[in-house]
Amino acid sequence: MNNPIPEAFDISQAPSTREEKRGSRSSAVWHQFKRDWRVLMTNPVTILGVVLIAIFGLMAISYPLLRATVLGAAFYDPITGFDFAVLHPSPPGPGHLLGTDSLGHDVLSMLLAATQPAFLIGLAASLTTAVISTLMGVTAAYFGGFVDNFLVHIADAFLLLPAPIFMVIVGMRFQDLGPVQLGLIYGVIAGAGSATIVMRSQALLVVARPFIEAARIAGGSSWHIIRVHVLPHMLPLAALYMMLSVTGAVVSDGFISFFGFSRNYLNWGTMIYSSFVYSSSLGTGTEWHVLLPPSLALSLFAAAFYFVSRGLHQLADPRLRTR
């Protein structure tokens, strides 16, 4: 017997056990998700948020379908459409369910067309916020000392920076930015500012716990400890800040368009802007049927993600769970 390794430590059997382990791990993740979902669904505010997001999702999906079928005529195009059969602006009626604006665009068509960019900008902003704030917060808390000071000062400077104003300034200069780019910019500012500060204080609590010390003594590398032991504890809070970031990004995107910049894609802010500008310059009075739908859509879209964040707040803070 020249094999010095006892059978118990023989790694030749590892693959099968590892396979099993991975299976159990993914099902554990699934169980965790189901448990979290059940907690989320006890909160009526969160349910409302999920329902609203589902409705907006339907709107985003249905737009290309409707354009291909019911809204097929050329005058339903949200940008170039003009219906010669009616006087513009026309109130809601059978041909145009939400009426038309002063320039002859169909309001319903514009409303639906603006949903997809809103989702895109929200997605880009939330992912960027989560990645940047988690990276900065965890790095600052884990390494401490000089790294911590440096990152906290950067976060403080970003905290002074009002993201929506900055977005308006950027939107002024680069008028052809798409929703994804704008979302990225917002995500960097929001993520490096307030989100980093909150993530850092959460990470400080995690890092101070005994199992991190144990992992360090066991010889785990910094990257391993952060990835395996710290990050899972940051996820609920990161999700919370993702939701808040969607709210902020969509509203700031609305601001850019509301000030009359960024005509690259249609969004609700543009509709509100044009309803203000044309109603005052043409002297037609307030066109409520043009103003109300985009304003409500923008406010409700922003609110929906905030509603969900209330439930996530419960998840991130277990003390609130029983309530």
Add this chain to the structure above:
Amino acid sequence: MLHYLLRRAVSGLIALFLFLTLMFFVSESVAPTDFTTQFSLLMTEEQRAALARDLGIDRPLWQRYFDWFGSLVRGDLGFSYYGFPVAEHLWGLIPYTLLVFLIGTMIAFQIGRWMGKVAAWRGPGLVNTLSSISAIMLYTAFPPFLAFLVSRVMERRLDLKRPALGGRAVGNVFFGELWRSPRWEPETVMSWVLLTVVGYSVLIMVLNELLARRVRRRMPTLVQAAALIALVSGTWYATGLWPYALEVLKVASIPIVTFVLLSFGETMLIMRTSMSDTLREDFITTAEAKGLPSRAIRDRHAARTALLPVFSRLVVSLPYLLTGLVILEDTLKWPGLSASLFNALYQQDIPVVMGGLVLVGVLSAITRLLLDVMYAYLDPRIRYDSGKLRRAG
């Protein structure tokens, strides 16, 4: 605590420096060309070059940056490219912004605190759900739309004439008989209104704390409010400021109300969460077991402790509040800081832009420091850090 505050102040200064540096380069590079381009139809190429040389904008960027920062350190905001001194220009705008921001924040904070307290005390239920839904809806409402609704409702009721929404021009918002030959300019009236309201509130707060220390009892909120109103209106009446102050507040009420509606929701939500957290603590059970009246438990034991997270959260959300204010000012054509900021950006008048940003930065840095002081005062762990601080509070 002094050490703690000093550290906070220094880190605030560093953050301010980073912020201004970043913003200088951003606002310089945002402009595709320079200030003189807007006169390209009026001037020849040589004249424009001469103008650029006069204004010093033909020099490299880093040189301008050091020049600007050097004069800022000496307390000089420089001259606008149109020739007027920036500091003087901004000085006339500060009262407009501060009036809305300070009074709005004070009202929003009180409303949010009270609503959060009551909602948490009632416990989960329909009222709780509905109140948090409506608070969130107001908080995330698109500010221009909310401003439009508020001005629509209030204008007719207050019989105000206001400039139209949309478009860029920002001008006077004070019309009417009183301002034909006024004894005071609107800006002066605003400064006095601010000074009396804030000064007397601080006075009442200090008195209240002294009272609490002497006889372990505080004035009820209603008495405080009544005392504040009596003092403020008495002073206005005595100095003859009364009609002007009323007129100013009437015109300012639209931005103030919009700002309050936008910002009270967050305070309420945090207050509710932290209050229902506090209600599960042992000392609340102790207070109940002692047989204290439930009002005393709610107001004196729970609400005071629950305020801490509200303050720490307000520090973080301050930029959002300020931004809301900036957008509101622009929508309602309220001639505050932001209106000037955006106009200057259009004209690429960088000294004015940077002056406005310095003010925004300083304003939020000061507010954060104030919130830090309040936090330190409310949190016994910081207050009693060292023995001698007890008296200093």
